[in-house]
Amino acid sequence: xxxxxxxxxxxxxxxxxxxxxxxxxxxxxxxxxxxxxxxxxxxxxxxxxxxxxxxxxxxxxxxxxxxxxxxxxxxxxxxxxxxxxxxxxxxxxxxxxxxxxxxxxxxxxxxxxxxxxxxxxxxxxxxxxxxxxxxxxxxxxxxxxxxxxxxxxxxxxxxxxxxxxxxxxxxxxxxxxxxxxxxxxxxxxxxxxxxxxxxxxxxxxxxxxxxxxxxxxxxxxxxxxxxxxxxxxxxxxxxxxxxxxxxxxxxxxxxxxxxxxxxxxxxxxxxxxxxxxxxxxxxxxxxxxxxxxxxxxx
Amino acid sequence: xxxxxxxxxxxxxxxxxxxxxxxxxxxxxxxxxxxxxxxxxxxxxxxxxxxxxxxxxxxxxxxxxxxxxxxxxxxxxxxxxxxxxxxxxxxxxxxxxxxxxxxxxxxxxxxxxxxxxxxxxxxxxxxx
Numbered sequence: 001x002x003x004x005x006x007x008x009x010x011x012x013x014x015x016x017x018x019x020x021x022x023x024x025x026x027x028x029x030x031x032x033x034x035x036x037x038x039x040x041x042x043x044x045x046x047x048x049x050x051x052x053x054x055x056x057x058x059x060x061x062x063x064x065x066x067x068x069x070x071x072x073x074x075x076x077x078x079x080x081x082x083x084x085x086x087x088x089x090x091x092x093x094x095x096x097x098x099x100x101x102x103x104x105x106x107x108x109x110x111x112x113x114x115x116x117x118x119x120x121x122x123x124x125x126x127x128x129x130x131x132x133x134x135x136x137x138x139x140x141x142x143x144x145x146x147x148x149x150x151x152x153x154x155x156x157x158x159x160x161x162x163x164x165x166x167x168x169x170x171x172x173x174x175x176x177x178x179x180x181x182x183x184x185x186x187x188x189x190x191x192x193x194x195x196x197x198x199x200x201x202x203x204x205x206x207x208x209x210x211x212x213x214x215x216x217x218x219x220x221x222x223x224x225x226x227x228x229x230x231x232x233x234x235x236x237x238x239x240x241x242x243x244x245x246x247x248x249x250x251x252x253x254x255x256x257x258x259x260x261x262x263x264x265x266x267x268x269x270x271x272x273x274x275x276x277x278x279x280x281x282x283x284x285x286x287x288x289x290x291x292x293x294x295x296x297x298x
Numbered sequence: 299x300x301x302x303x304x305x306x307x308x309x310x311x312x313x314x315x316x317x318x319x320x321x322x323x324x325x326x327x328x329x330x331x332x333x334x335x336x337x338x339x340x341x342x343x344x345x346x347x348x349x350x351x352x353x354x355x356x357x358x359x360x361x362x363x364x365x366x367x368x369x370x371x372x373x374x375x376x377x378x379x380x381x382x383x384x385x386x387x388x389x390x391x392x393x394x395x396x397x398x399x400x401x402x403x404x405x406x407x408x409x410x411x412x413x414x415x416x417x418x419x420x421x422x423x424x425x426x
Contacts, residue, residue, distance in 0.1 A: 172340070194345065213347075213348070214347065
């Protein structure tokens, strides 16, 4: 079943085009990573899905409804980001008690288990928490709500690396126990790639690619060696990135067209390297200005 | 359980190799049920789709077979099959890499053979 369907989705803020003719769909119970550079349109897309914003053009359907002003959709969605506002008179304990009434699948046991594990003080106010602890608290609500569509927009901002690891594991475990559609936007792709099934990569408000992590891991190959030898091998290949890293040496990233590593490795001077998803996404969404080194050469 | 995320080997292959090793070590015996994709996902902290791909390799290679509604089971002769496969493929590949590296370092064939003998003896001695 398709949970989210976007057709020619466009959103502009005045003259700024945040999303440009985006068509995509997300299937039920997939754990999808929404990836893109700063300003690529990730948050705008998530807010359109959640019904917080109206598209300028095009159509968005969530559970076959237009999410804007839809009770049906909002009852089935939770949107977690670091701008969540709670009543200032409420203690953390009050928030956990009250929020339970809004979500049909609320798992109080999980909420309190995580609350104790992360050593929150029940009497504290949300506003007085540190940035990282606010994110952690919001994450607890996002997981415990067990909404059929759960959206996390940069959920780990401010969290230290130990908490981030715990969060990813908690997310995966609860997803395995209670499968649901989850979208996670993140800048830390290397940390989340193993738990994701699909990646939707945005570039300048358009879809750069939408594929399974398993496919993307084999999307590209890195080739390292003496410049001439590498250049010979690049003929007929789709080149995604090249970089001279030492005198006469070249590192090139090419699209993997089913060549086996043995075919390449037969040549003694060549080294074949895996291309991390994080690097691949940088190469695919990179600007044409020759990289940061170029700035320093001028 | 820790996976090597820097390895050239995709995670799903690391999963299938880990399962093979479990069979070789007789931690998983022939005819026994193999972990489900969800159990593996939980154990290795990976998406269940990745775990499923690792399991499918075992089915494709007839190391495991499906029982409808019950899951995957270790096939009879799986251990023998894995041993044979590792000798003919994995060992060959490793030797390939050793020979290439030896050539890089200007190590002659006889020198390399001597070195292998030496390591063999060292390991035998350690056992005793």
